């Protein structure tokens with residue numbers, strides 16, 4: 001599943017520079033990927049299910065940053081949380097285990113079925129689909145879908161096309177590499193092509209400790225995400241594109257004008273009742 005050379009390069013990078021990846025925190029553009037999640041959880045999870053404790057799966061948990069942030073948000077809302085993070089990178093997982101000693105973290109193979117892990121109320125898959133070409137993105141979504149309970153929510157966060165546009169300058173995210181040029185013309189406008197590799201660099205603003213991490217994303221259009229969700233039996237309920245505000249206390253750049261991220265909230269598609277399909281249409285008696 002990690003057949004493309006760019007996906008392999010990413011995994012090589014995690015092997016050699018997982019420590020730099022681990023330095024990334026919320027004093028960054030990444031803050032916007034999480035700022036509005038408490039309200040999303042309220043709307044799509046706590047408001048729909050009444051539980052004392054929630055089972056959280058972080059698919060592609062990396063060094064555990066997304067896992068830690070979301071688990072703390074669930075706890076802050078007054079619930080217990082049982083945490084499982086899975087990833088294909090053992091190097092990243094080592095940092096995740098250190099970051100969240102009470103969580104469970106499991107190394108998986110790229111196309112491994114995870115049904116033995118049981119079901120989850122909340123599944124998070126942040127910045128993972130951008131590391132996969134379309135066919136692999138669909139495989140991952142098909143692996144995730146059966147793990148979600150009927151009243152559960154899946155949160156999938158990835159970059160927008162604006163994030164990759166070289167004229168946009170971000171607080172902690174550099175996209176200014178010559179190869180990041182749109183390769184397709186649609187409606188007379190230059191556009192990135194589905195599966196086009198995009199080089200990106202993220203960096204920290206921590207005084208005296210400036211780390212940076214370079215990797216490749218694959219561009220996916222909104223249409224590509226929507227058709228993959230549908231093919232995997234997932235229903236897209238909400239797309240949220242957070243914009244930077246003065247009250248965030250971060251000296252935003254393009255973040256104040258455009259959203260670098262799109263946060264997709266999905267439910268499991270409910271199968272049509274077989275009875276619905278089998279019964280002939282009701283006719284009025286004459």
Ligand SMILES: C[S@@+](CC[C@H](N)C(=O)[O-])C[C@H]1O[C@@H](n2cnc3c(N)ncnc32)[C@H](O)[C@@H]1O
Nearest residue numbers: 060061062065066087088089092110126127128
């Ligand atoms: C950019 S990191 C994001 C980490 C974490 N979700 C976060 O937002 O902090 C992407 C992670 O996805 C993992 N990944 C890539 N392909 C995967 C796959 N097929 N299955 C599981 N994890 C995968 C990588 O190893 C990496 O740790």
